[in-house]
Amino acid sequence: xxxxxxxxxxxxxxxxxxxxxxxxxxxxxxxxxxxxxxxxxxxxxxxxxxxxxxxxxxxxxxxxxxxxxxxxxxxxxxxxxxxxxxxxxxxxxxxxxxxxxxxxxxxxxxxxxxxxxxxxxxxxxxxxxxxxxxxxxxxxxxxxxxxxxxxxxxxxxxxxxxxxxxxxxxxxxxxxxxxxxxxxxxxxxxxxxxxxxxxxxxxxxxxxxxxxxxxxxxxxxxxxxxxxxxxxxxxxxxxxxxxxxxxxxxxxxxxxxxxxxxxxxxxxxxxxxxxxxxxxxxxxxxxxxxxxxxxxxxxxxxxxxxxxxxxxxxxxxxxxxxxxxxxxxxxxxxxxxxxxxxxxxxxxxxxxxxxxxxxxxxxxxxxxxxxxxxxxxxxxxxxxxxxxxxxxxxxxxxxxxxxxxxxxxxxxxxxxxxxxxxxxxxxxxxxxxxxxxxx
Amino acid sequence: xxxxxxxxxxxxxxxxxxxxxxxxxxxxxxxxxxxxxxxxxxxxxxxxxxxxxxxxxxxxxxxxxxxxxxxxxxxxxxxxxxxxxxxxxxxxxxxxxxxxxxxxxxxxxxxxxxxxxxxxxxxxxxxxxxxxxxxxxxxxxxxxxxxxxxxxxxxxxxxxxxxxxxxxxxxxxxxxxxxxxxxxxxxxxxxxxxxxxxxxxxxxxxxxxxxxxxxxxxxxxxxxxxxxxxxxxxxxxxxxxxxxxxxxxxxxxxxxxxxxxxxxxxxxxxxxxxxxxxxxxxxxxxxxxxxxxxxxxxxxxxxxxxxxxxxxxxxxxxxxxxxxxxxxxxxxxxxxxxxxxxxxxxxxxxxxxxxxxxxxxxxxxxxx
Numbered sequence: 001x002x003x004x005x006x007x008x009x010x011x012x013x014x015x016x017x018x019x020x021x022x023x024x025x026x027x028x029x030x031x032x033x034x035x036x037x038x039x040x041x042x043x044x045x046x047x048x049x050x051x052x053x054x055x056x057x058x059x060x061x062x063x064x065x066x067x068x069x070x071x072x073x074x075x076x077x078x079x080x081x082x083x084x085x086x087x088x089x090x091x092x093x094x095x096x097x098x099x100x101x102x103x104x105x106x107x108x109x110x111x112x113x114x115x116x117x118x119x120x121x122x123x124x125x126x127x128x129x130x131x132x133x134x135x136x137x138x139x140x141x142x143x144x145x146x147x148x149x150x151x152x153x154x155x156x157x158x159x160x161x162x163x164x165x166x167x168x169x170x171x172x173x174x175x176x177x178x179x180x181x182x183x184x185x186x187x188x189x190x191x192x193x194x195x196x197x198x199x200x201x202x203x204x205x206x207x208x209x210x211x212x213x214x215x216x217x218x219x220x221x222x223x224x225x226x227x228x229x230x231x232x233x234x235x236x237x238x239x240x241x242x243x244x245x246x247x248x249x250x251x252x253x254x255x256x257x258x259x260x261x262x263x264x265x266x267x268x269x270x271x272x273x274x275x276x277x278x279x280x281x282x283x284x285x286x287x288x289x290x291x292x293x294x295x296x297x298x299x300x301x302x303x304x305x306x307x308x309x310x311x312x313x314x315x316x317x318x319x320x321x322x323x324x325x326x327x328x329x330x331x332x333x334x335x336x337x338x339x340x341x342x343x344x345x346x347x348x349x350x351x352x353x354x355x356x357x358x359x360x361x362x363x364x365x366x367x368x369x370x371x372x373x374x375x376x377x378x379x380x381x382x383x384x385x386x387x388x389x390x391x392x393x394x395x396x397x398x399x400x401x402x403x404x405x406x407x408x409x410x411x412x413x414x415x416x417x418x419x420x421x422x423x424x425x426x427x428x429x430x431x432x433x434x435x436x437x438x439x
Numbered sequence: 440x441x442x443x444x445x446x447x448x449x450x451x452x453x454x455x456x457x458x459x460x461x462x463x464x465x466x467x468x469x470x471x472x473x474x475x476x477x478x479x480x481x482x483x484x485x486x487x488x489x490x491x492x493x494x495x496x497x498x499x500x501x502x503x504x505x506x507x508x509x510x511x512x513x514x515x516x517x518x519x520x521x522x523x524x525x526x527x528x529x530x531x532x533x534x535x536x537x538x539x540x541x542x543x544x545x546x547x548x549x550x551x552x553x554x555x556x557x558x559x560x561x562x563x564x565x566x567x568x569x570x571x572x573x574x575x576x577x578x579x580x581x582x583x584x585x586x587x588x589x590x591x592x593x594x595x596x597x598x599x600x601x602x603x604x605x606x607x608x609x610x611x612x613x614x615x616x617x618x619x620x621x622x623x624x625x626x627x628x629x630x631x632x633x634x635x636x637x638x639x640x641x642x643x644x645x646x647x648x649x650x651x652x653x654x655x656x657x658x659x660x661x662x663x664x665x666x667x668x669x670x671x672x673x674x675x676x677x678x679x680x681x682x683x684x685x686x687x688x689x690x691x692x693x694x695x696x697x698x699x700x701x702x703x704x705x706x707x708x709x710x711x712x713x714x715x716x717x718x719x720x721x722x723x724x725x726x727x728x729x730x731x732x733x734x735x736x737x738x739x740x741x742x743x744x745x746x747x748x749x750x751x752x753x754x755x756x757x758x759x760x761x762x763x764x765x766x767x768x769x770x771x772x773x774x775x776x777x778x779x780x781x782x783x784x785x786x787x788x789x790x791x792x793x794x795x796x797x798x799x800x801x802x803x804x805x806x807x
Contacts, residue, residue, distance in 0.1 A: 409452030
């Protein structure tokens, strides 16, 4: 069978062997967590607790500041010890609520509701929103917003993202293997909420066991389909995944709903299922701690807000000095300045490089070899955008595709001159936004 | 735990496919080695020495100029070596040694460094060097060929076997087939007064048609393919060049569009327009044209130069077709028997325009 995919893209070594075979295991309750107020795209959540308050696991600690915003919950029970700036997994300092554990790990009531499927759609949406669910693949778009498409944009298909195309990461893979049924429950809920008739799960061919398992589970369900995809980065990017899994092309500058599709990560599907059935807020997630120097690479179920240093300690530390600590995958993740950053709802992994792998390369002059143009999954001209940004020609940068870039990093990956194309393009995006504001 | 404070912080992506400029350039040099071996076999050690002279001159010149410009010396990246080698490949094995020296020096200084070095030159530096030599010392560039081992100069072995006959039939025709490259023979036969002359000398025989058809005989094509012919060092063997090209395509160092459309255009157009009056066109004529002269070298190794060719995929198709079209025009009706380097040079200059006109539409962008 010919596997489906999308035009362009690259084939980095998948490096998933470090943690692929480690079953999901729960991290013992950490001593403290930091609940960041900005774990998502949209307005920063407003705290509802103050220093000294005691909180239960699952209790609301911050409420959304607008529609495109998110509710945040305590992920352990204990005392609020500080509200201030903490290191965010994107490497910046950002507002958060520090909770110090009382060692009890007492939760709010999470009643089982086995008949959850018969709830009204509005009630389902309400539960998702109250649970503070956002996209868990990285970008962190608030799920309740995605599930409220305008009436003139009917959704007929839900695409679940089980691609996990970033090298090293295995958290979604373990979920597919260990929580397959819950993922399907989540998919059914998503379909009900937006009125979609079809559910598609895209999984890359490097996870044959997951494909087989899911295919077996959906065998008698005609409206669900598992689509095996050819291994290709960045297949997990929304537009690329939609094209690969359904053949539909999202218009440039448009959203998936324009072609009747909503995409959700498989981890998000599980969160939605738990939010609806148990009214369980999104307070924990599976995260891979991996890399050649990690002593015991693992897939940990950890409370949101756990410090990376605590995760690593649980994995037995490292066998050689760390050169680079990446929050997320190595293609789009952020290099951390220190390990005391706290994980957010979108944190899928901690990847550690030794000093040799961390060495940054010397940037050379562009050869115009066009490799970046050939592999750009968005069909842009990355080298030309970078050059235009370098010479401050924003018009040219936009013509070459500045605003359509998804920053997947494929171009920088293949550049023989080691030009930091994504960094240049990002600089261009910032300059462009500034120029627009001035207008 | 073994955690240090000074973690490296840099922008994503944090992994790379490990390709480097150096790797690319030396791989292209490696791909030219088969051609160099064939040239040395057919023309002796002189071919090898001339090639190395060009390459070393280029490296020395680049280092000197970079020192003068007070920029880092980057000759280890192989790009200057490659330019020098390609320049020498455009010179025949009988040329004097100062020729590749002057040519490579000009290629590197005027063709490349004047514009700021690697990545900034508007046209292929090796071709700049060759064109400079052609314009300045045409007699050295085109005269004084040495014959390949076991071969007549033109490679038209079939004809030279009857050369004694030919000599008595038509001295003019004899001179042509024994002194020029096959392409020159093909071009000269398109000259109707020449054709009339030799046919008259032969007493009304269709001598022109006889010579023309010999160009496309298996024997001739074999010589062209394996390299048992007269020509420049690097034009020697289509086989050796194809071997190197296959390696570069396999390693993803060159891309197929330019060579395919370049050679394809020559193939098709030579079949349509390549005939001569009073003679039938052989089905093998396109093969004669694609294996002759500098086409293989030009299409795979010079028209694929990164810096001077279009960035866009469609642009590369236009570039290839343009090169093929110009090559055929020059070969059939031009002032030179061979047009590969001039056509590439011309298309190099068109590259910015082609890039501008073929800018790709972003994924999902609707045509307006």
